[in-house]
Amino acid sequence: MFAYKTLIEKGDYEAALEEIFKAIDESPKEDTHYINGAVVLSTIGKIEEAERFLQQALVINPDSFSALYTLGNLYFDAERYNEARTVYLTAYGSKMDDGDLNFMLGRTHVNTGEIKMSIPFFEKAYQSMPDDTDLLFNYGLALCQVEQYVPAVKLLSAVTEKIDHADAEYNLGLAIYMLTEDKSKATEHFKKATEIQADHHLSHHALKKFNELE
Numbered sequence: 001m002f003a004y005k006t007l008i009e010k011g012d013y014e015a016a017l018e019e020i021f022k023a024i025d026e027s028p029k030e031d032t033h034y035i036n037g038a039v040v041l042s043t044i045g046k047i048e049e050a051e052r053f054l055q056q057a058l059v060i061n062p063d064s065f066s067a068l069y070t071l072g073n074l075y076f077d078a079e080r081y082n083e084a085r086t087v088y089l090t091a092y093g094s095k096m097d098d099g100d101l102n103f104m105l106g107r108t109h110v111n112t113g114e115i116k117m118s119i120p121f122f123e124k125a126y127q128s129m130p131d132d133t134d135l136l137f138n139y140g141l142a143l144c145q146v147e148q149y150v151p152a153v154k155l156l157s158a159v160t161e162k163i164d165h166a167d168a169e170y171n172l173g174l175a176i177y178m179l180t181e182d183k184s185k186a187t188e189h190f191k192k193a194t195e196i197q198a199d200h201h202l203s204h205h206a207l208k209k210f211n212e213l214e
Helices: 004-010 013-026 031-043 047-060 065-077 081-092 099-111 115-128 133-145 149-162 166-180 183-196 201-213
Strands: none
Touching (some): 013 031, 081 099, 115 133, 166 201
């Protein structure tokens, strides 16, 4: 392990950067130093510098999955979704079964409004990460948006069984209602959402609307 890794783990980012610069001076063709430097730079909000570091890593090693994935994440976090998708897809050629990459490709397509395109990537991620609650929620939400309520209920239920998640409860209530028109069952989930998060406005609004329907 590189010496600066310990500094990164401690959160001493300035000292870590100093050590990374030294490591680059000593081994300028080692792309890992640039990738780690980019992670530190993005952590402290220096996004443009982080991007340059990753681009340099890709000059050294154009096929670096780690550099491509990290750059994709950098663009995603900056809401540059089209650029993120391009970079993720470049990385996809070398690791088509990578769960995290498929998950991020799914999320990217959701954010570019291409919900149907997200489903195969979420499904691929689900095959390798079936217990990841963040994936289960995002995949379930995407399925709701394309009106595939049966699998959506399954995934959102898996989330609520594992953790307290107000948004999952709310969307599970909606999915159940769309599937069965069972207001009482849907209401249970809206109420649970407000118990988890008292200011969950969408659930309060849904409860009000359902009460007006009675």
